[in-house]
Amino acid sequence: MMETFFICAGITLLLMMIPVFYRIVVGPTTIDRIVAVNVIGTKTAVLLIIIGMLFDDVAMFVDFALAYALLNFIGSLAAARYFNKTRPAYGAGSPGKGEIT
Amino acid sequence: MVPVPRGRGKLLEMIINILSILLMAAGLFFFLGAVVGIVRFPDFYTRMHAAGKGDTLSTILITGALALQVLHNFDWAHWTDLLVVIKIMAIGILIMLTSPTSTHALMQAGYDDGIEPVTRPKKKGIVSLDDSPAEDAELTLPVTGMPEDREG
Numbered sequence: 685m686m687e688t689f690f691i692c693a694g695i696t697l698l699l700m701m702i703p704v705f706y707r708i709v710v711g712p713t714t715i716d717r718i719v720a721v722n723v724i725g726t727k728t729a730v731l732l733i734i735i736g737m738l739f740d741d742v743a744m745f746v747d748f749a750l751a752y753a754l755l756n757f758i759g760s761l762a763a764a765r766y767f768n769k770t771r772p773a774y775g776a777g778s779p780g781k782g783e784i785t
Numbered sequence: 786m787v788p789v790p791r792g793r794g795k796l797l798e799m800i801i802n803i804l805s806i807l808l809m810a811a812g813l814f815f816f817l818g819a820v821v822g823i824v825r826f827p828d829f830y831t832r833m834h835a836a837g838k839g840d841t842l843s844t845i846l847i848t849g850a851l852a853l854q855v856l857h858n859f860d861w862a863h864w865t866d867l868l869v870v871i872k873i874m875a876i877g878i879l880i881m882l883t884s885p886t887s888t889h890a891l892m893q894a895g896y897d898d899g900i901e902p903v904t905r906p907k908k909k910g911i912v913s914l915d916d917s918p919a920e921d922a923e924l925t926l927p928v929t930g931m932p933e934d935r936e937g
Binding site: 685686689690693696697700701703704706707712713715716718719720722723726727729730733734737742743746747749750753754757760761763764765767768 | 897
């Protein structure tokens with residue numbers, strides 16, 4: 685019964701990640717896209733633990749999830765530094781400043 | 786997923802399962818809120834707000850549910866499962882520490898780039914501070930708090 689529940693929870697988590705891809709594609713600023721990728725990365729770490737529970741091998745998958753969460757954090761910090769120093773927030777082909785999308 | 790209770794009561798197993806289901810459902814609910822906020826909010830700062838808060842809380846709740854479930858299947862023949870519980874809770878604590886940090890760093894980067902927050906549209910007949918005459922320009926307060934307003 686709990687196995688079915690974890691399968692349903694994982695599928696729900698996966699389905700709820702799909703609307704975040706809209707923000708990655710459409711997001712008017714670059715940092716919007718980075719935030720959406722950060723959210724998806726955090727949820728992927730959680731999803732890895734759920735997959736480990738389903739495969740009955742949590743001891744292996746939890747290490748993957750830990751490494752994934754750490755890499756996600758470092759990646760978003762590096763992207764924040766990079767786009768703060770070098771790039772404008774509004775990339776080419778995106779709507780102008782202050783425009784509501 | 787060990788369906789056979791090892792010498793524990795059925796009641797305790799049911800209580801732990803229900804607690805785990807409740808934590809997981811609450812985590813999924815908060816992640817739904819975060820997703821709706823990320824997709825629907827009108828502004829960079831409000832989207833960042835939804836992403837930071839909802840994502841962190843839902844991750845903590847879901848990892849709590851999973852740690853409870855692993856701890857429920859624990860026995861001393863497989864004592865390394867205790868390390869798994871500690872690692873799952875370490876992921877929760879790590880995300881509790883790092884997600885506000887990265888949200889703050891990204892928000893600072895966006896603010897320094899001069900992303901404008903959405904403000905209320907001007908209505909007719911209401912004189913805002915932007916419409917004040919030029920001679921008392923030094924009396925006007927920065928309304929939006931953007932970087933070009935901070936110098937003046």
